Amino acid sequence: MADKRMTEDEAVATLTDGMTIGIGGWGSRRKPMSLVRALLRSSLTDLTIVSYGGPDVGLLCAAGKVKRLVYGFVSLDSIALEPHFRLARQNGTIPEVVEYDEGMLQWGLYAAALRLPFLPTRAGLGSDVVKNSPFLRTVTSPYADSEELLAVPALTLDAAFVHLNRSDERGNAQFLGPDLYFDDLFLNAAAPGRRFMSVEKVVPTAELLENGTFHTMKINRSMVDGVIEAPNGAHFTNCQPDYERDEAFQKEYANAAKDPESWSAFVDTYLSGSEADYQKAVAGR
Amino acid sequence: MSDITLGEICVAAVADTFRGDGEIFASGMGTIPMLGARLARATFEPDLLVSDGEAFFVANNLPVGGTDKEVEGWVPFRSVFDTLWGGRRHVVMGASQIDAFGNQNIANIGPWEQPKSQLLGVRGAPGNTINHTTSYFIGNQTSRVFVDKVDTVSGIGYDRAAQLGEWVRTHHEIRRVVTNLGVFDFNTPDHRMRVASVHPGVNISDITEACSFELVVGNDVPTTRLPSDEELAVLREVLDPKSFRDRELPA
Numbered sequence: 001m002a003d004k005r006m007t008e009d010e011a012v013a014t015l016t017d018g019m020t021i022g023i024g025g026w027g028s029r030r031k032p033m034s035l036v037r038a039l040l041r042s043s044l045t046d047l048t049i050v051s052y053g054g055p056d057v058g059l060l061c062a063a064g065k066v067k068r069l070v071y072g073f074v075s076l077d078s079i080a081l082e083p084h085f086r087l088a089r090q091n092g093t094i095p096e097v098v099e100y101d102e103g104m105l106q107w108g109l110y111a112a113a114l115r116l117p118f119l120p121t122r123a124g125l126g127s128d129v130v131k132n133s134p135f136l137r138t139v140t141s142p143y144a145d146s147e148e149l150l151a152v153p154a155l156t157l158d159a160a161f162v163h164l165n166r167s168d169e170r171g172n173a174q175f176l177g178p179d180l181y182f183d184d185l186f187l188n189a190a191a192p193g194r195r196f197m198s199v200e201k202v203v204p205t206a207e208l209l210e211n212g213t214f215h216t217m218k219i220n221r222s223m224v225d226g227v228i229e230a231p232n233g234a235h236f237t238n239c240q241p242d243y244e245r246d247e248a249f250q251k252e253y254a255n256a257a258k259d260p261e262s263w264s265a266f267v268d269t270y271l272s273g274s275e276a277d278y279q280k281a282v283a284g285r
Numbered sequence: 286m287s288d289i290t291l292g293e294i295c296v297a298a299v300a301d302t303f304r305g306d307g308e309i310f311a312s313g314m315g316t317i318p319m320l321g322a323r324l325a326r327a328t329f330e331p332d333l334l335v336s337d338g339e340a341f342f343v344a345n346n347l348p349v350g351g352t353d354k355e356v357e358g359w360v361p362f363r364s365v366f367d368t369l370w371g372g373r374r375h376v377v378m379g380a381s382q383i384d385a386f387g388n389q390n391i392a393n394i395g396p397w398e399q400p401k402s403q404l405l406g407v408r409g410a411p412g413n414t415i416n417h418t419t420s421y422f423i424g425n426q427t428s429r430v431f432v433d434k435v436d437t438v439s440g441i442g443y444d445r446a447a448q449l450g451e452w453v454r455t456h457h458e459i460r461r462v463v464t465n466l467g468v469f470d471f472n473t474p475d476h477r478m479r480v481a482s483v484h485p486g487v488n489i490s491d492i493t494e495a496c497s498f499e500l501v502v503g504n505d506v507p508t509t510r511l512p513s514d515e516e517l518a519v520l521r522e523v524l525d526p527k528s529f530r531d532r533e534l535p536a
Contacts, residue, residue, distance in 0.1 A: 026362065053406075073406040081404060089393070089403035099392065101411040103366050122453065123370070123412030126445040128438040132397050147450050178340035179361040 003169045004227045008038035008275060011196040011226050015039075015159055018067070020048040022109070022155070022190060024162030024183035025237065028054040028076045028245055030175075032163035032198050034233035034275050039065065041274075048096075050155055052105065052181065054237060055253060058084030059271075061094060062263065069094050070155065072102035076250055083257035098133050100124070100152075106182055108155035113188030120149035160190035163198045163234045164219060165242060168205040171224030173197060174216035177240035187223040195223060198230040200242050232279055249282065289511055291465060292317065292530035294484055295422065296520060297512035298463045299377055300325035302420040308332040310342075310360075310374040316349060316533045318377035318422045320525055321463075323347065327519045336360060346519070349529045369409070372456065375418040378410065380462075382435040385478050385498040387442035387459035387471055389414070389421060390435035397437050410439035415446070418458045424534050426464035431496035443476035465534060466492050468509055473501050482509040 012035070015021070021039075025031035036056045039047075046067040051057050053074030060066050062084040074085040088094050100108070103123040111119040120139055130136050130150070139151040162183040167173035175183070187195045197219065208217060233239075236246040236253065256266035270281050299321025303311050311326060311333040313319035319338065326333040327346045334342045334357075342358035360368065368374050381404055382390040391410060395401030413419050419440060423430055438445060446457035462469040467483040479501035480492060485508055493500060512520065520530070 071406055073408045075405055086403040089400055092399040099397075099406050101407055102362075102409045103370065103412040106363070106366060121370075121412075122415045125411075125415060125453070126438075126441040126449050127407065127411035127414075128392075128397065129407055129411055132437070145452070147452055178359075181362060 001170060004171050004221075004225060005169050005202065006226045006228060008034050008198070008228050008230065009041070011035060011228060012038040012042045012044070014194055015042070015044055017044055018046045019158035020050065020156070022050040022157040022160045022186040023056045024160070024181060024186045025054065025056070025234070026052045026179070026181040027073070028078070028237045028250065030163055030177060030181065030234050030239050031056050031237040032161040032233065033235055033237060034198055034230040035161040035163075035196060035228065036060065037271065037275055037278060040271060050105070050109075050157060052102065053082065053085065055082065055250070058082045061085050061088035064093065066094055068096035068098065070098040070100065070105070072100050072105040076254065078245065078247060079250065079254050083254050087257060099129060100133075101127070101129055104129070104150070104152045105155070106185065107152040109182060109185040109189040111152060111154035112156040113185055116154060118151040118153050120151055122149060124150045124152070155189055157186070157190035159194035159196065160186040161196050161198075162186055163230070163239065165200050165239065166203050166208060166211050167197065167199040167219070167227055168208065169202055169227060170205070171197060171219070171221035171227050172205060172208065172217065173199060173219035173224070174208055174212055175218060176212050176216055176242070180218050184218050184223065187219065193225055196226040196228065197224045198228040198233045200231055200233065200239060202227060202229045230275070235279075235282060246282075249285075289517065290531050290534075291484065292534040293512050293517065293520060294509055295463055295465065295534055296320045296324055296530055297516055298468050298509055299420070299422055300328070300516070302377060302461045302463070303330050303333060303375060306330060306333060306375050306418075308334070310334045310336070310368050312336065312374055312376040314376065314378045315422065316529045317424070320349065320520065320530055321377060321422070323524050324516060324520055327524065328516055334358065346523045348523065349525050349527070366412075369413060369416050372417045375420070375460070376413050377420045377422050378413070378440065380421045380423055380430070380440075382430055382432045383421060383423070383462065384432055384435050384442060385500075386444040386476055387440075387462070387478065388435050388438045388445060389440035389442070390437050392437040392439050394436055407437070407439040411441065414440040414459070415453055415457060417456070418460050420460045421462045423462065423464040426466045426492075426495045428495055428497045431498065433497050443471060466495060469500070477501050479503070480506050482507045484509045485511070
């Protein structure tokens, strides 16, 4: 039985420039932040990032890692607008932008997970999503209705990052909070070999059901290639019920967008070392 | 009851948008839309489903920011998408810009390619508006919000829907727009926005000055109704004892 435990840096070392990486969670909720921080430490560039975006997107944009961004929204939840993402958009520093309806993003991931070229929907038709992403095509229903529908192309990922509450060392995992979000789809949309899952705690398989009902066990080991034990790994986003969002830190992060000096001071304080250094700096505030 | 605030008038006007909706998900984005949905359910539309804003339907009259929930259902985002694609939802969203036919923008201001101001992105607005009834609440109506042409069509209006198929034309409905000045609907032959009522103390000229496009104005525009004593009691004592409604919209 494979023990899939590894470090964030080992996971990121399997990636190459220009890859498409899907990041689970939602806004500023249960984001695989320790994996995102490992991406920031790496020399990787020209990435395509697919996300229901929060500070993952803001940080990667601020670091100039993003060549193409695919999102339904980018928000910090309690701070509605993500300041680093805003700056990147307003300064035109993201070369390619694909802005989808939230449901279209789900459909693209689901199509990839099912190995279909596209899935049809009405969501997006008539809106400027279609104008702003001219590669999108429609498909006509082959049945009597002959309705024209939007064909959302599969969002096939080279790699996926998600953060869950508990797993065993083989990658059987559970979410203990109110929402799985679309983490299973991110994993299933990604190429086998690069599906990485950080968790708050690795436990023996037999202990999983002590933490929650079987309904929480939505991730099985065939969906996961690497398990990273990362306590507080979603910080500063929330990871209910293990912890809530660190609102004070999120404010500090958002305020640091106000000028380049503030941002470079933030990077020096929190993002210039290892994950252990980050956690130490956070705890030492 | 006296001293009715603008916030309370707006909550009641939002609640009225859910009248007749029955057993569907009444969803409100922001304090006043959320209160409107909860007020409608607490009073004249008891079959509505309302959420805690996270992942649960709550059966009790949950106050804004309240945590004492009587959970009657689990609706993680995936279920919300299923519900809305299935049409069993009416959402009241915000709008950074809206035009005469109800096209709404929450994505960005200025050119999409490089915006002057990047906002949220289109979020769920395209899917919401094409799948189920949508209304809007706008707390600061100005001529820069009620515009000739929105910068990025997020939620689709009647002119856009008319160019799509029969199914969309049948199911698309922008029911009402509630602002700090009045209530608007699209009950006109070509679905151009119409002044449905003006809030107490507001003149038609205040409304037309805060609008860049031509509004349909009838001869006898009514005044927006005041919340009833029962509604005020529920709102003030149960749903919003800390008056979040008035922080969003001062009296």
